[in-house]
Amino acid sequence: MKDVKFNPREESTYECFSCGTVIRATAPERCPKCGADMRNRQMPIE
Template sequence: MKDVQLDPGEESTYECFDCGTVVIALAPEACPNCGADMRNRRTPIE
């Protein structure tokens, strides 16, 4: 797997841990639907 170079000024796809909402944004603080934490989908979960 390649390391992904993340650019903090570039929008990425984020997914909510709780409800699964997907948004494209710079870095959302919380899910716009339920307020839960979001994860960057380009960063693998281990």
């Protein structure tokens, strides 16, 4: 797997862990729909 360089000021695709909402943003802290944690889809889940 190739490492992805992360730039917090760059817009990326994020997915909500709870409801599955997908948005394009720059490092959102919470899901705009349900308030749960978001994950950057470019970063692998371990």
